Every structure is written in structure tokens, then in C-alpha cells.
Amino acid sequence: MGRVLRETPNPPLSSSTEGATTSSTSVMKTLNGSHHFKITGYSQSKGTGVGKYIASDMFMVGGYLWAVYFYPDGKSPEDNAAYVSLFIALASEGTDVRALFELTLLDQSGKERHKVHSHFGRTLESGPYTLKYRGSMWGYKRFFRRTLLEQSDYLKNDCLSVHCSVGVVKSHTEGPKFYSIAVPPSRIGHHFGQLLKTGKGTDVSFEVDGEVFYAHKLVLAARSPVFRAQLFGPMKEQNTKQIKVEDIEAPVFKVQSNTPLLMLDKNSCYFLTNDNALFLETSPCKLYAGVADAYAFEVNLWHALLHFMYWDSLPDMQELTGLDSKWVTTLMSQHLLAAADRYGLERLRLLCESNLCEDVAINTVATTLALAEQHHCFQLKAVCLKFVAVPENLRAVMQTDGFVYLKESCPSVMTELLEYVARVIEHSVYVCKHGIEPIFDGSDANGRRVKQRLPCIVKLGVSGGRIISGLWKDKDKKCVKLRGDGKGEREM
Numbered sequence: 001m002g003r004v005l006r007e008t009p010n011p012p013l014s015s016s017t018e019g020a021t022t023s024s025t026s027v028m029k030t031l032n033g034s035h036h037f038k039i040t041g042y043s044q045s046k047g048t049g050v051g052k053y054i055a056s057d058m059f060m061v062g063g064y065l066w067a068v069y070f071y072p073d074g075k076s077p078e079d080n081a082a083y084v085s086l087f088i089a090l091a092s093e094g095t096d097v098r099a100l101f102e103l104t105l106l107d108q109s110g111k112e113r114h115k116v117h118s119h120f121g122r123t124l125e126s127g128p129y130t131l132k133y134r135g136s137m138w139g140y141k142r143f144f145r146r147t148l149l150e151q152s153d154y155l156k157n158d159c160l161s162v163h164c165s166v167g168v169v170k171s172h173t174e175g176p177k178f179y180s181i182a183v184p185p186s187r188i189g190h191h192f193g194q195l196l197k198t199g200k201g202t203d204v205s206f207e208v209d210g211e212v213f214y215a216h217k218l219v220l221a222a223r224s225p226v227f228r229a230q231l232f233g234p235m236k237e238q239n240t241k242q243i244k245v246e247d248i249e250a251p252v253f254k255v256q257s258n259t260p261l262l263m264l265d266k267n268s269c270y271f272l273t274n275d276n277a278l279f280l281e282t283s284p285c286k287l288y289a290g291v292a293d294a295y296a297f298e299v300n301l302w303h304a305l306l307h308f309m310y311w312d313s314l315p316d317m318q319e320l321t322g323l324d325s326k327w328v329t330t331l332m333s334q335h336l337l338a339a340a341d342r343y344g345l346e347r348l349r350l351l352c353e354s355n356l357c358e359d360v361a362i363n364t365v366a367t368t369l370a371l372a373e374q375h376h377c378f379q380l381k382a383v384c385l386k387f388v389a390v391p392e393n394l395r396a397v398m399q400t401d402g403f404v405y406l407k408e409s410c411p412s413v414m415t416e417l418l419e420y421v422a423r424v425i426e427h428s429v430y431v432c433k434h435g436i437e438p439i440f441d442g443s444d445a446n447g448r449r450v451k452q453r454l455p456c457i458v459k460l461g462v463s464g465g466r467i468i469s470g471l472w473k474d475k476d477k478k479c480v481k482l483r484g485d486g487k488g489e490r491e492m
Contacts, residue, residue: 024175033061039160045072062168065092087139098128100167109153196310366402389420
């Protein structure tokens with residue numbers, strides 16, 4: 001006979017629970033943040049129209065995005081004749097976001113007589129301000145009378161400076177904790193990395209430039225849709241145990257010389273192209289095989305690619321290559337970006353894009369710009385265009401091999417670059433006309449001064465040869481002696 005299962009009622013609460021006195025606490029917390037917004041070319045913003053604003057970059061405070069809106073002609077028709085308007089806006093999705101605000105127009109004379117409109121000091125009177133939805137604002141339609149503003153110390157060199165503070169108010173309820181267990185951070189990347197390091201259980205090998213790498217099919221398939229199709233898909237290769245990797249280099253680099261990175265002596269590093277010797281570093285560099293041996297770039301690139309797929313992070317490029325030069329990190333990031341796009345590794349692509357944005361330099365920006373265009377990296381492209389458009393940078397960039405490739409392969413980018421340059425020149429003319437200090441000074445997208453990494457370019461005019469005791473010997477047996485200061489002397 002079958003056994004009948006009967007539903008049993010829930011057990012009654014124990015007497016200790018029924019008679020206990022419990023407690024909880026409501027905690028209100030203010031998460032503070034601030035943003036500095038500089039408005040240049042104030043006079044040119046006048047006449048844009050009522051309700052038209054100039055927006056700052058978005059910034060994060062308390063888990064929400066915010067932006068500062070400046071209305072040079074006023075926010076509403078009744079105020080445009082006499083006042084400028086200034087507001088803080090909720091720029092991300094949110095409902096009933098409670099916050100405190102402060103808008104400060106900075107005195108630029110050094111007297112520190114700032115114009116401050118603060119909500120922080122009125123919390124006892126009215127409490128935090130509630131923004132109902134995205135686009136809700138707090139601020140002042142009549143922030144400052146326009147005629148007084150234009151005669152004040154707040155406007156200097158046709159520039160205004162605004163400091164914005166936001167305090168997002170959040171609440172939560174705390175009750176008694178019955179346990180406290182410390183949970184360590186995830187080490188899954190470390191564990192997978194050890195699989196790669198030890199080589200245990202590998203079932204596929206890749207041959208790259210004569211060197212063999214061993215890996216695990218399942219790991220590669222889980223990380224990359226391209227490897228998943230290559231190893232397990234209906235169009236998988238016949239031999240999925242041994243795969244020869246060819247043509248991993250991006251097209252942008254193939255236009256460059258076949259001559260790789262070379263070490264010339266114990267104190268200097270150079271990169272040789274068809275017609276240039278680029279002086280890289282004066283600090284001591286590690287040598288391959290004691291004399292300027294070729295740098296096995298594709299092998300190191302594959303090392304870095306596998307490292308990311310197992311560890312989910314980038315390796316130390318200088319440690320990987322044995323070259324003590326930040327320039328090598330840039331070059332590896334360029335190649336890895338192309339490889340990431342090829343194998344569908346979106347996180348790796350963004351990591352490389354971020355690294356390249358932080359280190360824009362004369363001798364690499366043209367190839368980086370070409371990569372950004374070919375692989376649809378729009379933020380990286382904007383950073384490169386801004387850098388190249390600065391006249392003193394443009395003159396130097398135009399001398400590089402990468403710029404030649406950029407002109408031939410990306411004509412649309414050249415059109416955009418011309419537009420950028422035109423805007424810079426137009427601004428410079430206005431600056432000179434009004435006696436204002438220029439703001440285009442070779443800085444990057446984050447406003448930081450960019451150090452040009454190309455102190456010297458030596459025209460060699462050679463197409464082939466080898467390094468012998470610090471000399472580059474071309475096919476005609478003519479030598480160029482390369483000194484530690486990056487200069488060259490032709491010797492017969």
C-alpha cells in the first residue's frame with residue numbers, strides 16, 4: 001500500500017520568542033559629494049536663447065548621477081532680461097530622491113567673497129528637498145543679475161567657476177544581529193589562474209610564433225564566444241587539440257616596419273621603424289640575449305590574452321615583457337584591444353581603452369586613433385582627437401608613421417580632425433583678440449598636462465639592417481651611431 005503524507009501545521013512560536021522584547025533603529029545618513037564646473041567663453045554663450053543651458057559633466061553622489069545646468073539667458077521668459085539661472089539636476093533614474101544642495105559662484109579675485117546659495121543649513125526648517133523623477137531640479141531662476149555679474153570678480157578672463165555640493169539623504173533600519181560571519185572575497189580568478197599556471201587538465205594547445213601554449217577548452221569557451229564556436233560550434237575546426245594562431249596583429253600595426261622593439265645599450269631604449277629611431281627611455285633596460293635581440297611581441301601578446309581569460313585581469317606588462325618602459329604598456333594595450341575585439345572579450349576591450357585614454361602620447365596617438373575608429377571606441381577616439389588637434393601636438397604627430405597610416409586608412413577621421421583643428425584655431429583667434437589666456441594647452445580629456453613622450457626623432461633613411469654594438473647597420477653597410485641622448489650621427 002502507498003503511504004499517505006499528511007501536511008503538518010507549523011510549530012508554535014517558542015515561549016522565549018513570544019515574550020521577548022525586541023528593538024530596531026532607523027538610521028538617517030547623508031552621502032556627500034561635490035563637483036567643480038568651469039564655464040569658459042561666457043560672452044559667447046549669451047544669446048543662445050531662453051531655456052537653453054550649458055551642462056557640466058555628470059557626476060555620481062549617493063548612487064545617483066547629477067549635473068549642473070547654467071542658463072546664460074535665463075530659464076524662463078520672465079527672467080531672461082535681467083538674470084542668469086543656475087540649477088542642479090537629477091540626471092539618472094530615481095523616484096523621490098531626498099537631497100541637500102549648495103551652489104557656490106567662486107570669487108576669482110582671491111578675496112574669497114564667494115556667492116553661496118546653500119540648502120544644507122536649512123534642514124531643520126524645511127528638511128531635504130525631494131526630486132520626484134529624472135530631470136527634476138533644485139536651484140535659482142534669478143541666481144544673479146546679469147549686469148552685476150559681468151562687472152564682478154566672479155567673471156574673470158571670460159570665465160565663471162561654480163562649485164556644487166550634493167548630499168543624498170538615505171535611511172535604513174537596523175535590528176539585532178544574530179550572527180556575524182566574515183566572508184572572504186571571491187578567489188575564482190586566482191583558482192582559474194592556477195589551472196593555467198600548473199597546466200593540469202589542459203586539452204588544447206596554441207602555437208604562436210613557434211611557441212606552444214596549453215589551455216582548457218571549457219575555460220576558453222566560457223570566456224569567449226569566438227572560442228566557443230571554434231572549439232564546440234557546428235563550424236568547429238577539424239583539429240581542436242592543436243591550433244596554430246596566425247595573423248593576430250591588427251592591420252594598423254602591419255603598416256609599421258617589420259623591425260621590432262630593440263635594446264641598444266644598458267642605459268637607453270629605442271624603437272626602430274622604417275625611417276625613424278624613437279628614443280624611449282633613459283633608465284636602465286633589460287636586454288634579450290645580451291644584445292639587441294628581437295622582441296617576441298606576438299608571444300607576449302598571447303601570454304597577456306590567456307592571463308586575462310583565466311585571471312580576469314591584465315598582467316604587469318613591464319614584468320611580462322622584461323622592458324622597463326611605460327611605452328611598452330601602451331603598445332601592449334593597443335594590440336590587446338584589437339585582440340579583445342577579435343575574440344569577443346568586451347571587458348578586456350574596455351580595460352585597454354581605459355588604459356590608452358590615460359596615456360595619450362605623440363608617438364602612439366595616431367595608431368591609437370586608427371584603432372579607436374576601426375574598433376568603435378568612441379570615448380578613446382574623442383580623447384585622441386582632442387589631443388592631436390592642439391597645434392604643437394599636431395605638428396609632431398604628423399611626422400610619425402602612424403599618421404601616414406591614419407590618412408590612408410581612415411579618411412573620415414581626418415575630416416573630423418580638421419573640424420577639431422578649425423575649432424581650436426577659431427578659439428585661439430578669439431583668445432588673442434580678447435587678451436584671454438588660452439585653455440588649449442596640450443592637456444588630455446581629464447584636464448591633465450600631457451607629457452610628450454617623443455623627445456627626439458632621428459631620420460635614418462634605412463630600410464633594413466641590424467644592431468651591432470650600438471650601431472644600426474643598413475643594407476649599404478652605412479652606420480648610424482645612436483647616443484644615449486637620442487641623437488644620431490651618420491658614419492660611413
